[in-house]
Amino acid sequence: MTSKSPKALYIFSFFLSLSLLLSPSNVEAQRKRKDKKKDDVEAKTPAPKKDKSIADLTKSSKKMDGLFTIYQDTITGSLKMVISKDQLDKEYIYFSQIADGVMDAGRIIRGSYRGSKVFKVQKYFNKIEFITQNTSFYFDPENPLSKSKDANMSEGNMASIKIEAFDEDKGLYLIEADDLFLAETLSQIKSPSRPGSSPMSFKLGSLSKSKSKILAIKNYPENTNMEVEYVYSSPSILNGGSNAVADGRNVSIKVFHSLMEMPDNDYEVRFDDQRVGFFTEQIDDQTSTSSTPFRDLIHRWNLKKKDPNAEISEPVKPITWWIENTTPYEWRETIKEGVLQWNKAFEKAGFKNAMAVKVQPDDADWDAGDIRYNVLRWVSSPDPAYGGYGPSFVNPKTGEILGADIMLEFVHFTNRVLYDKLYNNVGMEADEEPIMNDMKFCSLGSEIHQELMFADAVVSATGADDFEMEKIRKQSMLALIMHEVGHTLGLYHNMKASQLFSPEQLEDPEFIKGKCLTASVMDYAALNITRDRSKQGQYDDVSVGPYDIWAIRCGYTPFKTEAERQALLSESTKPEHIFGNDADDMRSPGKAIDPRVNTGDQSNDQITWSVDRIGLANDLMKTAKENFSKEGEFYEELRRVFYILNAQKAGAANTISRFIGGVYVNRDLVGQENATQPYTPVSLEDQKRAMKALSDHIFAPDAFDAPNDLYNYLAQERRGFNFFRGPEDPKIHSMALGYQTRVLDHLLHPNTLQRITDSELYGNAYSLSSFMTDLNDAIFKKDIYGNVNDFRQNLQLAYTNMLVDMLTGKDAEKYTYNAKSMALYNLKTIRNMAGSTGNIASKAHKQHLRTLIDNAIKEVK
Ligand SMILES: [Zn+2]
Numbered sequence: 001m002t003s004k005s006p007k008a009l010y011i012f013s014f015f016l017s018l019s020l021l022l023s024p025s026n027v028e029a030q031r032k033r034k035d036k037k038k039d040d041v042e043a044k045t046p047a048p049k050k051d052k053s054i055a056d057l058t059k060s061s062k063k064m065d066g067l068f069t070i071y072q073d074t075i076t077g078s079l080k081m082v083i084s085k086d087q088l089d090k091e092y093i094y095f096s097q098i099a100d101g102v103m104d105a106g107r108i109i110r111g112s113y114r115g116s117k118v119f120k121v122q123k124y125f126n127k128i129e130f131i132t133q134n135t136s137f138y139f140d141p142e143n144p145l146s147k148s149k150d151a152n153m154s155e156g157n158m159a160s161i162k163i164e165a166f167d168e169d170k171g172l173y174l175i176e177a178d179d180l181f182l183a184e185t186l187s188q189i190k191s192p193s194r195p196g197s198s199p200m201s202f203k204l205g206s207l208s209k210s211k212s213k214i215l216a217i218k219n220y221p222e223n224t225n226m227e228v229e230y231v232y233s234s235p236s237i238l239n240g241g242s243n244a245v246a247d248g249r250n251v252s253i254k255v256f257h258s259l260m261e262m263p264d265n266d267y268e269v270r271f272d273d274q275r276v277g278f279f280t281e282q283i284d285d286q287t288s289t290s291s292t293p294f295r296d297l298i299h300r301w302n303l304k305k306k307d308p309n310a311e312i313s314e315p316v317k318p319i320t321w322w323i324e325n326t327t328p329y330e331w332r333e334t335i336k337e338g339v340l341q342w343n344k345a346f347e348k349a350g351f352k353n354a355m356a357v358k359v360q361p362d363d364a365d366w367d368a369g370d371i372r373y374n375v376l377r378w379v380s381s382p383d384p385a386y387g388g389y390g391p392s393f394v395n396p397k398t399g400e401i402l403g404a405d406i407m408l409e410f411v412h413f414t415n416r417v418l419y420d421k422l423y424n425n426v427g428m429e430a431d432e433e434p435i436m437n438d439m440k441f442c443s444l445g446s447e448i449h450q451e452l453m454f455a456d457a458v459v460s461a462t463g464a465d466d467f468e469m470e471k472i473r474k475q476s477m478l479a480l481i482m483h484e485v486g487h488t489l490g491l492y493h494n495m496k497a498s499q500l501f502s503p504e505q506l507e508d509p510e511f512i513k514g515k516c517l518t519a520s521v522m523d524y525a526a527l528n529i530t531r532d533r534s535k536q537g538q539y540d541d542v543s544v545g546p547y548d549i550w551a552i553r554c555g556y557t558p559f560k561t562e563a564e565r566q567a568l569l570s571e572s573t574k575p576e577h578i579f580g581n582d583a584d585d586m587r588s589p590g591k592a593i594d595p596r597v598n599t600g601d602q603s604n605d606q607i608t609w610s611v612d613r614i615g616l617a618n619d620l621m622k623t624a625k626e627n628f629s630k631e632g633e634f635y636e637e638l639r640r641v642f643y644i645l646n647a648q649k650a651g652a653a654n655t656i657s658r659f660i661g662g663v664y665v666n667r668d669l670v671g672q673e674n675a676t677q678p679y680t681p682v683s684l685e686d687q688k689r690a691m692k693a694l695s696d697h698i699f700a701p702d703a704f705d706a707p708n709d710l711y712n713y714l715a716q717e718r719r720g721f722n723f724f725r726g727p728e729d730p731k732i733h734s735m736a737l738g739y740q741t742r743v744l745d746h747l748l749h750p751n752t753l754q755r756i757t758d759s760e761l762y763g764n765a766y767s768l769s770s771f772m773t774d775l776n777d778a779i780f781k782k783d784i785y786g787n788v789n790d791f792r793q794n795l796q797l798a799y800t801n802m803l804v805d806m807l808t809g810k811d812a813e814k815y816t817y818n819a820k821s822m823a824l825y826n827l828k829t830i831r832n833m834a835g836s837t838g839n840i841a842s843k844a845h846k847q848h849l850r851t852l853i854d855n856a857i858k859e860v861k
Contacts, residue, residue, distance in 0.1 A: 077214060090120065092121065228254065278555055344543070462533050546577065625707065635714065
């Protein structure tokens, strides 16, 4: 169309006049007029239909008073909302959580918190706007720069909704609210499909406005709450999702929305310090010249002493927990005990009875999604996403915790093996990303689950009674509850805490009695299961640890001066206050640098402890067939134990491997008492010890040996046609190789090799050439001149391929020159060792190695 249609012309002239109206001088003039006769002007600007008042438009509606008055039409169910004049330009908090969802939709599951944000309600001509505020920056109000505090940062206009009617006398604006709540206006719910995701993967359809509906409205003076069911529809689908989805074309996700008044209280913000682990709101001070202009605010509850002068006082308002009425009866007492354990820590911070526990009555008129209640919740999900989950939501401007829940998965206290988790947990990579998105997702429950199954195997193999297993489960539940409650108090993980005791102390039942097994319940430490059964004491934490008490003191003590707080923080160098968080932990290959910061480990001598664990798993393997096949049952139990024992060995191997190229990290202040230098490489002795342990217990030709006749019984139970997915026979060699290559993934990771070389400059005595020679020897020396069994053939070939990849693979450029040179050197050494010796299979294997190396070397530039 070349000529302008009359309609287009009309629109054009409309914009012209609008832009004239909005020219700076006009806006200024308008503002002045507005100031003079404010009420008069505002009555005119909305231009509502004069004949329709709020009363007219809400005639057929039910009125619900609260923070924002809501009207719901009794015929159509549609919503209207009233904004009063004194609510304009004020800040509110928005928070949402999933009431119910499905894992298929990408971890959209019951109880997951979606974060909180600050928004303002503004009026623009005849519209009401909902604007997300940027809370990430601070400007000193005294600094002239604060006048430009909105420069180059964006607020977010979530909605701009037409005013339907205006009540001049009361100063009320009526807007339609369906678009606010029945669309993804306040928060994004459906995750976008990832680039490159398979077209065969499950996908939510489009949001259906006609099928989506309001499920409940709960309006209170301080908050307006809405439960909404969003329906995502698609006429046809490739993948119908799991059994959790009844109809893949129509998937419901239920969401709780809460609009809250900005707290106006005497809450005091508290700044973060890297020596202790609190969740934070990260805020940059834009007017500071510091190299670390951080004003990060820790998450904490607004605990105030009833009697401010008393050394120990009850709080004005305790942190009250409700045990959801879905909770199995047999666990209620233990759960209560777990919550109340934290009172020990609060007492040291000056508070008596800071934590309180109640049970939700079966006929309660509130449900666990109600933000006014902190609830310990139970679910038994089709596809459990977490071990436990202890989310809290905060005022983004202050870090004040406003509410919290704890989600617990029943499955972790059963004997159901989650095979995929068994493999993932050894590395965690597959699960890493969603966890990183929400640091409050916690996999402790699934770690405990595996440990419990291992404990079960140990206990039943050694003929202990059911009472012993009962005791272990109770201790684990207590530990899990203390851990998840710790999250809701603002604490994040402390993966270094397991350094507190020696293996000997853990094997001393009298010494360990009544204690936390580590410095903190916030670790993912292994259960204390002794190989020598006569030395078995307590299995898990039965108390909060010394770090936990200190951290609560740092976060909650009502300090009179900053010096008092600093004095307490300076106790970080005490061994029992040792701390390292998830970002510092070494659970994934190549990640982080301090081997003390790890999951699934135990004691201040993890190498000795891990070798012991491998020994215990090997002991059990020898008699597994006799101990775990029960008359009258199928062989699923035996199969389960076989995989559990191997996973234990693999986990221990990973822990050991982290010492090679490891660097201990300390985060002390300059001049702090007992401060140590930040970086200290692991001693040569310990690195060599780790290398030897891997060589003997993980890479050795007999490392994954089991009695041959065991394999005949590793039968999976048939259910319908479940073997369509793949043949059912146990994949013994690929399991062993998978575990071995996980260790090699770390040892030959570009980060590890680079660090070995760099740290030679500051104290590392295990040179890259010595390490790589030792590794080559560990994988070849024992059998390369004779017969090589299938386990070792697999390992040798996989390792050789990794060396080749260091030179010519897609990640080759990530390796340093000296690492590549050592890879080439090792390949040539292997080439020389791999002669035509041994039986036919061994000869074939060695010929394969030679061919591989010859071809690879030609590619090396
Ligand atoms: Zn956790």
